[in-house]
Amino acid sequence: MPIAESLDHFVVPVDDLVVAEEFYVRVFDGLVTKRNGLNVRQRKRGAVPHTFIEIGGKRMGVYLQSDHRPEPAGARGLPTYSFTTSDEGLEALAQDLDEIGTRYERVANAHSFATSTIFFHDPAGNHYAVYTPKEGARSNGATGRMTGVGYIELESPSVDDSISFYEKVLGFETQSRAKNRATLKMASGQTLILTEAPFSPKGLIMSRKVPGPHIAFYVRGANWKAALAHWEGLGIENGDRGAAKERTGTESGTYMDDPAGYVIQFITDGME
Numbered sequence: 001m002p003i004a005e006s007l008d009h010f011v012v013p014v015d016d017l018v019v020a021e022e023f024y025v026r027v028f029d030g031l032v033t034k035r036n037g038l039n040v041r042q043r044k045r046g047a048v049p050h051t052f053i054e055i056g057g058k059r060m061g062v063y064l065q066s067d068h069r070p071e072p073a074g075a076r077g078l079p080t081y082s083f084t085t086s087d088e089g090l091e092a093l094a095q096d097l098d099e100i101g102t103r104y105e106r107v108a109n110a111h112s113f114a115t116s117t118i119f120f121h122d123p124a125g126n127h128y129a130v131y132t133p134k135e136g137a138r139s140n141g142a143t144g145r146m147t148g149v150g151y152i153e154l155e156s157p158s159v160d161d162s163i164s165f166y167e168k169v170l171g172f173e174t175q176s177r178a179k180n181r182a183t184l185k186m187a188s189g190q191t192l193i194l195t196e197a198p199f200s201p202k203g204l205i206m207s208r209k210v211p212g213p214h215i216a217f218y219v220r221g222a223n224w225k226a227a228l229a230h231w232e233g234l235g236i237e238n239g240d241r242g243a244a245k246e247r248t249g250t251e252s253g254t255y256m257d258d259p260a261g262y263v264i265q266f267i268t269d270g271m272e
């Protein structure tokens, strides 16, 4: 049974919130929907400044780092977050990256599911891939330049441990396993790539107990209770890390740590 159906959204660390907002709004056609941690009430609670930006019909986020991170070596790197787009969207992205002066690599058939992919990193060094999917975009009502959330490629100090986690805890299916890499499939058709590499510094503490960057997967509403029971049965600690957050009445799912060091969020219908 698939526990988690799809990759829903992600929240990444950045070294400059204003620069990140401007970049995401321009290249991803994003819409800034909420800024947090910028007033006294939120600062008193210990909130780290962060911004939510709607991209591809989903609410992405950027969190201000506490420390600098090493400069990325090239356009491609780990981890890689991705969005799907149309042919026109890809052209518009390339034009914006040219105008801004962001280096990128354009690759045909970079993955079995992608026709044309543009790889680049944001000003903070987060790696992105934007691609035209071979089987057409997943329809999620998105109307902007990005049509949806695509695949994700994560660092994995132990690929075996990570495979085990994503198979058992999320219900993903392993499609291929090479020496240093594995490809897993979600029920949505999205791909998770696990590549053997050390977990690089993210510029802040990454823990399910601390509000911050995370990767969110969607669990169907009808499966939510079964999923919680499944994780309890596996003895995996999870919970809402609400301490420094401001709740608006809606639940916000549950969080756990993956074996590499990423924070995973699970959400279901009515949560974001």
Ligand SMILES: [Fe+2]
Binding pocket: 009, 011, 214, 216, 265, 272
């Ligand atoms: Fe989230």
